[in-house]
Amino acid sequence: MPGFADIGAAVxxxxxxxxxxxxxxxxxxxxxxxxxGSTPDRGAARATALSVTRAYESxxxxxxxxxxxxxxxxxxxxxxxxxASAILAAGKHVVCEKPLAMTAAESRGLAEQAGASGxxxxxxxxxxxxxxxxxxxxxxxxxxxxxxxxxxxxYFQDWLLHDTDWNWRLEPDKGGALRAVGDIGSHWLDLMAFxxxxxxxxxxxxxxxxxxxxxxxxxxxETFSTERSANTVTRPMGTEDVxxxxxxxxxxxxxxxAVSQIxxxxxxxxxxxxxxxxxxxxxxxxxxxxxxxxxxxxPNELLLRNPALMGDAGRAAAALPGGHVEGFGDTFGAxxxxxxxxxxxxxxxxxxxxxxxxxxxxxMLVNDxxxxxxxxxxxxxxxxxxxxxxxxx
Ligand SMILES: NC(=O)c1ccc[n+]([C@@H]2O[C@H](COP(=O)([O-])OP(=O)(O)OC[C@H]3O[C@@H](n4cnc5c(N)ncnc54)[C@H](O)[C@@H]3O)[C@@H](O)[C@H]2O)c1
Numbered sequence: 001m002p003g004f005a006d007i008g009a010a011v012x013x014x015x016x017x018x019x020x021x022x023x024x025x026x027x028x029x030x031x032x033x034x035x036x037g038s039t040p041d042r043g044a045a046r047a048t049a050l051s052v053t054r055a056y057e058s059x060x061x062x063x064x065x066x067x068x069x070x071x072x073x074x075x076x077x078x079x080x081x082x083x084a085s086a087i088l089a090a091g092k093h094v095v096c097e098k099p100l101a102m103t104a105a106e107s108r109g110l111a112e113q114a115g116a117s118g119x120x121x122x123x124x125x126x127x128x129x130x131x132x133x134x135x136x137x138x139x140x141x142x143x144x145x146x147x148x149x150x151x152x153x154x155y156f157q158d159w160l161l162h163d164t165d166w167n168w169r170l171e172p173d174k175g176g177a178l179r180a181v182g183d184i185g186s187h188w189l190d191l192m193a194f195x196x197x198x199x200x201x202x203x204x205x206x207x208x209x210x211x212x213x214x215x216x217x218x219x220x221x222e223t224f225s226t227e228r229s230a231n232t233v234t235r236p237m238g239t240e241d242v243x244x245x246x247x248x249x250x251x252x253x254x255x256x257x258a259v260s261q262i263x264x265x266x267x268x269x270x271x272x273x274x275x276x277x278x279x280x281x282x283x284x285x286x287x288x289x290x291x292x293x294x295x296x297x298x299p300n301e302l303l304l305r306n307p308a309l310m311g312d313a314g315r316a317a318a319a320l321p322g323g324h325v326e327g328f329g330d331t332f333g334a335x336x337x338x339x340x341x342x343x344x345x346x347x348x349x350x351x352x353x354x355x356x357x358x359x360x361x362x363x364m365l366v367n368d369x370x371x372x373x374x375x376x377x378x379x380x381x382x383x384x385x386x387x388x389x390x391x392x393x
Pocket of ligand 1: 012013014015016017018036037038039042074075076077079097098099124125126168183
């Protein structure tokens with residue numbers, strides 16, 4: 001019987017997250033045929049460092065390689081749509097990093113193309129694949145928490161605190177018009193819609209830019225790098241350092257999330273709480289194997305991730321026994337196992353546990369509503385017309 005080792009993959013982008021893709025594909029046994037960097041030299045250097053046999057010189061070379069059935073897109077955001085679209089057009093399955101596109105107008109066409117292709121298409125919302133997230137979603141759907149009324153939380157980082165911190169994400173033509181929301185808020189928004197099973201239907205957003213100009217190094221910069229360049233030029237900043245969002249879900253539940261990339265000491269802190277009519281749940285990315293369960297009339301509980309104590313969905317995402325903490329990198333392995341199960345079948349299953357392009361487009365619609373709300377200072381409904389999204393089908 002064919003297995004993951006019979007599937008060939010290629011990875012576009014060899015930076016922070018492209019490296020994680022290569023490592024985690026290998027962990028589940030997929031044959032990583034090669035990588036594509038921003039230049040042939042850089043691609044070749046990274047291929048050597050990662051012990052990957054081939055450094056492709058162009059996307060066309062990947063598309064022409066019959067040994068590659070799946071292509072992962074881990075390039076900066078502005079390249080996602082053209083690259084993913086070309087991959088689908090060449091008849092190959094595609095895994096694309098988040099956010100799916102620069103705008104919902106862009107992601108709409110891509111989601112339609114993916115839906116019509118019959119090929120596996122996935123957006124890398126890996127945070128869904130902490131096993132406790134798969135588990136809690138199942139328990140919410142089973143009614144353990146009663147009616148979910150309130151979903152709150154934050155996503156804070158500090159790596160863009162100083163005006164000397166620089167990355168392509170700060171350039172709207174590469175990262176998009178929304179920055180903190182598009183880059184990290186998108187994970188939280190996708191996750192809460194996934195866990196609650198409820199689409200976000202309306203938003204009220206306040207965005208603020210505190211670091212109004214930054215020093216751009218004249219050479220390239222690695223993501224999360226703390227090195228300072230001596231040669232810089234001053235650039236004005238327009239995209240948000242922080243965002244405060246009020247949310248309404250389709251069920252009538254309310255929510256709020258604070259997003260920041262300038263919170264000193266918070267390296268990568270995502271937290272959420274859902275409060276239902278019967279019980280509550282709370283999770284913190286810094287203790288990812290812990291799920292707090294809140295009760296009114298009996299003692300609270302702390303569920304330590306353990307395949308023996310989770311339902312089918314949580315168990316499927318878990319790779320290690322209880323007590324052996326699974327973290328950020330492991331979520332990619334769990335997500336890829338789910339995606340590649342569909343690749344083996346040659347087509348996507350209905351309602352996959354991973355975000356498909358329809359779900360990625362749905363998240364882009366929420367982002368667009370956030371941008372409109374912030375600029376117009378009012379509540380804005382998420383406009384779901386046309387594409388059948390995960391949340392509306
Ligand atoms: N899911 C997650 O948790 C997560 C985490 C980090 C980044 N991301 C996403 O991954 C993407 C990349 O982010 P990153 O932090 O790895 O950035 P990065 O700057 O570290 O890496 C980007 C890579 O893309 C390459 N690249 C640039 N132009 C290219 C081109 N034309 N063709 C091929 N490669 C090209 C660069 O050389 C670099 O290797 C972004 O879309 C980001 O939002 C997702």
